[in-house]
Amino acid sequence: MDLRKGPWTVEEDLVLMNYIGSHGEGKWNSLARCAGLRRTGKSCRLRWMNYLRPDVRRGNITPEEQLLILELHSRWGNRWSKIAQRLPGRTDNEIKNYWRTRVQKHARHLRCDVNSKQFKDVMRYMWMPRLVERIRAASGSSATCVHQNVAAPSTREWPAEGSVELGQAKTSPDDSEMQLSSASESDDCFANRMQGCENGCDDWFQEADFTACWPQPLPSPGVCADDLGSLDLDGCGWEESLWSIEDVRGE
DNA sequence: AACGTAATCAACCGCAGCCGT
DNA sequence: TACGGCTGCGGTTGATTACGT
Structure with a gap:
């Protein structure tokens, strides 16, 4: 399977969020496969940890x-x-x-x-x-x-x-x-x-x-x-x- | 408005450590 | 013990945005 690189699309974000929402995070390589994302496990983890996680604060550093x-x-x-x-x-x-x-x-x-x-x-x-x-x-x-x-x-x-x-x-x-x-x-x-x-x-x-x-x-x-x-x-x-x-x- | 430069930030890469076999 | 897979970390890159001329 050809792996995608570069910026994540809204659709990919939704797939990742939905999958983690129902299955939890971790085991990123299998997560990427099972969720049907053409991304590496590392990429999924990074996207989740740095951007999609609900407790991520955005905005200027105080x-x-x-x-x-x-x-x-x-x-x-x-x-x-x-x-x-x-x-x-x-x-x-x-x-x-x-x-x-x-x-x-x-x-x-x-x-x-x-x-x-x-x-x-x-x-x-x-x-x-x-x-x-x-x-x-x-x-x-x-x-x-x-x-x-x-x-x-x-x-x-x-x-x-x-x-x-x-x-x-x-x-x-x-x-x-x-x-x-x-x-x-x-x-x-x-x-x-x-x-x-x-x-x-x-x-x-x-x-x-x-x-x-x-x-x-x-x-x-x-x-x-x-x-x-x-x-x-x-x-x-x-x-x-x-x-x-x-x-x-x-x- | 057009262009060049600087700043910002998301994402990738390589590596090390951990763990199971 | 050696090996391989997975995870997480820190460094780096490249695309985008902001700013100045």
Whole structure:
């Protein structure tokens, strides 16, 4: 049987949904055969998981979700499926796409490797506090619990096995994770730093936001790591509390 | 309006791990 | 133990859409 590739048609979607509705998911190869779909089992699974599943959330990634993605990626790296488990309704594919299109784009603009410590610091000490402010502004003080776990850390904690949840950003020690701790004076510093970076745009990730806040001229391509090593956030006291992923990761 | 470029996202591919035989 | 099939994951591609000139 010749297998179909490419975009799914409405008819194929209906066949797949109806079949799973009456037989359940799993055993994707036989499912594809029995349902009469000229698709591979992998293709059926992907279509279901990323698009047809009833609990798939569609629409823009919210600031809360953005915050969580940044946070979880800082711990787990490109473990998309694992990250997706913490964002109900979001798929690993969606998160992966988000990361590649939004986050990596800005790393490129900063001429910085997305995995470099410098870039992670920018995320943690600039973007994430800014996101927290946005969340807080949108929901009054209800984002405090998120805020407390994203602000520049002054202590490290290792809570009991748990998980990061939206609105309750606990972390767990599995995977040699770190704990982001309570808000500190560094956060105020960032709040100040972020002043003047407002552009009124919904997209917190607007390039102007952080390039304007970048404390030094951007380095030339190819010299990212070394040059950014001299990054100076002038007098915020952030260096004392600088949290290093490498410090606490056993990975 | 037409064209080129950038951004987005659905889907495919290769690989690794698991499990049954 | 070796093998094969299945599943899930992460990386990549390509089509479509949005945007700028």
